[in-house]
Amino acid sequence: MRIAVQEEEFDLGAEANAFAAGDDANGAIVTFTGVVRDLATGDLDVMEIEHYPGMTERALTKIAQEAMARWCLGDVLVIHRHGRLAAGDRIMMVATAARHRKDAFEAAEYLMDYLKSRAPFWKKEITSSGADWVAAKDEDEDALTRW
Amino acid sequence: MRIAVQEEEFDLGAEANAFAAGDDANGAIVTFTGVVRDLATGDLDVMEIEHYPGMTERALTKIAQEAMARWCLGDVLVIHRHGRLAAGDRIMMVATAARHRKDAFEAAEYLMDYLKSRAPFWKKEITSSGADWVAAKDEDEDALTRW
Amino acid sequence: MDVLYFAWVRERIGLPKERIETQAATVSDLVAELSAREDRYAAAFADLSALRVALDQELSDFDASLTGVREVAFFPPMTGG
Amino acid sequence: MDVLYFAWVRERIGLPKERIETQAATVSDLVAELSAREDRYAAAFADLSALRVALDQELSDFDASLTGVREVAFFPPMTGG
Numbered sequence: 001m002r003i004a005v006q007e008e009e010f011d012l013g014a015e016a017n018a019f020a021a022g023d024d025a026n027g028a029i030v031t032f033t034g035v036v037r038d039l040a041t042g043d044l045d046v047m048e049i050e051h052y053p054g055m056t057e058r059a060l061t062k063i064a065q066e067a068m069a070r071w072c073l074g075d076v077l078v079i080h081r082h083g084r085l086a087a088g089d090r091i092m093m094v095a096t097a098a099r100h101r102k103d104a105f106e107a108a109e110y111l112m113d114y115l116k117s118r119a120p121f122w123k124k125e126i127t128s129s130g131a132d133w134v135a136a137k138d139e140d141e142d143a144l145t146r147w
Numbered sequence: 148m149r150i151a152v153q154e155e156e157f158d159l160g161a162e163a164n165a166f167a168a169g170d171d172a173n174g175a176i177v178t179f180t181g182v183v184r185d186l187a188t189g190d191l192d193v194m195e196i197e198h199y200p201g202m203t204e205r206a207l208t209k210i211a212q213e214a215m216a217r218w219c220l221g222d223v224l225v226i227h228r229h230g231r232l233a234a235g236d237r238i239m240m241v242a243t244a245a246r247h248r249k250d251a252f253e254a255a256e257y258l259m260d261y262l263k264s265r266a267p268f269w270k271k272e273i274t275s276s277g278a279d280w281v282a283a284k285d286e287d288e289d290a291l292t293r294w
Numbered sequence: 295m296d297v298l299y300f301a302w303v304r305e306r307i308g309l310p311k312e313r314i315e316t317q318a319a320t321v322s323d324l325v326a327e328l329s330a331r332e333d334r335y336a337a338a339f340a341d342l343s344a345l346r347v348a349l350d351q352e353l354s355d356f357d358a359s360l361t362g363v364r365e366v367a368f369f370p371p372m373t374g375g
Numbered sequence: 376m377d378v379l380y381f382a383w384v385r386e387r388i389g390l391p392k393e394r395i396e397t398q399a400a401t402v403s404d405l406v407a408e409l410s411a412r413e414d415r416y417a418a419a420f421a422d423l424s425a426l427r428v429a430l431d432q433e434l435s436d437f438d439a440s441l442t443g444v445r446e447v448a449f450f451p452p453m454t455g456g
Contacts, residue, residue: 012167012176013160020159020180024235027184029159030177030255032248033167034456037174050382051455052448055432080455088171092456101179101259101375108177109252112456118434120448121455122382133383136452181375197301198374199367202351227374239375248456259375265353267367268374269301280302283371 001068001076003060005051007083012090019077019095026074026097028104032112038087043127049082049091052120056080063114067096070110071103078111080121113143148215148223150207152198154230159237166224166242173221173244175251179259185234190274196229196238199267203227210261214243217257218250225258227268260290295360297324299338300369303345306338321347321356324366338368346371376441378405380419381450384426387419402428402437405447419449427452 004010012033020029036047064076077095085091094111098104123134151157159180167176183194211223224242232238241258245251270281298311318324325342328335339345347354348367360366379392399405406423409416420426428435429448441447 011160011164013158013162013164015160016163016178016180017158017160020182020237024182024185027182029180029182031163031180032252033163033176033178034248035167035171035174035176037246038171049455050385052379052381052429052432052450055429055448058432059434090167099184101181101256105179105252105256105259109248112248112252116456117453119455120381120429120450120453122451123454124382133451134454136454140456141452196374197304199298199300199348199351199369202348202367205351206353263375264372266374267300267348267369267372269370270373271301280370281373283373288371 001064002078003057003064004079005053005056005060006079006081009081010079010090010093012093015077015079015093016095019075019097022097023074025099028098028101029095030101030104030108031093031095032108033093034091036085036087036089036091039125039127041127043129044087044125045128046126047085047087047089047091048124048126049085050122050124051080051082055120059119060115063111063118066114067107067110071098071107072100073098073103073107076107076111078115080115080119082121110147113140113147116140117144148211149225150204150211151226152200152203152207153226153228156228157226157237157240159240162224162226162240163242166222166244169244170221172246175245175248176242177248177251177255178240178242179255180240181238183232183234183236183238186272186274188274190276191234191272192275193273194232194234194236194238195271195273196232197269197271198227198229202267206266207262210258210265213261214254214257218243218245218254219247220245220250220254223254223258225262227262227266229268257294260287260294263287264291295363296365297328298365298367300367302370303338303368307334316360318360320360321349321354321358321366324360325356344370376444377446378409379446379448381448383451384419384449388415397441399441401441402430402435402439402447405441406437425451
């Protein structure tokens, strides 16, 4: 299990390859990568991601441990960036390795659902006309009810 | 959309990076990678994958098109190998890109469920004591009923 | 018409592909015709519930018509992924 | 006790962190105490349903006790991922 909270960018391909190079018993590897989307108006200058150092690592570790306890997983990876990002930049990724695909998929979705609403990150969209904190979506909170 | 049926190995990391480098509108990228698992006895010499040239490409294309029609996806990738593989080798991968994670996850699971039971591949496990065709699992056929 | 065999069906029948002249109206008729030919066919087709059939590279059924079909393939349930 | 503010709560109050000596028994008591201090606190805490609170880096509730707590953080619902 690896949890990384970092300002610098990460290489999805290198991370995926390193993660998948683990135990041969893991027949199924799932990755999810979040990418900064531009605004509908196409004028996103910067996406600023604030976080709560200390709590962030604790919250992500707890979510990952919970996933390891609920599904039969060989390994879990969570990387989340903070700081200033641009449209097209990769914000975060999770990866799960399991014997069976069902466990790998469900655990990855669980990680994403909890990470969205329970890890202390806040996004701010900065355009030439101002800055707006991204509002939490009801559907993200609702997504937790299925677990 | 890209469908590749090939004997040679593929680089998960390079494929994931190339796939994720697409449209900025895709905030969510999911990949699934299937890896040859060793047998419980630890003596798998070769996993031989037979396929039906012509039908394989048609079936995978149809499954991918169906996924594009059912979910709001920016892109789909399917790579599946055939021939002789060893434990730890990567057999196949699918990738989905979407604005929202729910579409990316569901479409990837759909692709996997259909690819398992509707694309003409057959696996044979070869050990020092003989060769066995892998039997289809009822649970893989049952997985289709949820879509 | 071309008839193709895959996986253990191919191994049991002993060839991957053959050209067959037949008047069989349906897949089932073709199976009966082949099974009557030789034991190795009868053995391969003994349990149809363990087999799948594709007509011109599309999955089909054993009661489907062969009219206009150029390629028939028999194989066990797929195990890709 | 250390009190931390994040995102728009931090912006509205105008600082990321402060040290507070308080006898507040619960988070709600602390909120009332801070809100009474200055308008910027009252503005930040106007709608508690739009806020979350963490005690010693664990998500908690506004009616939770502050006994033994060393670090309180106020922030809007998270938007990671």
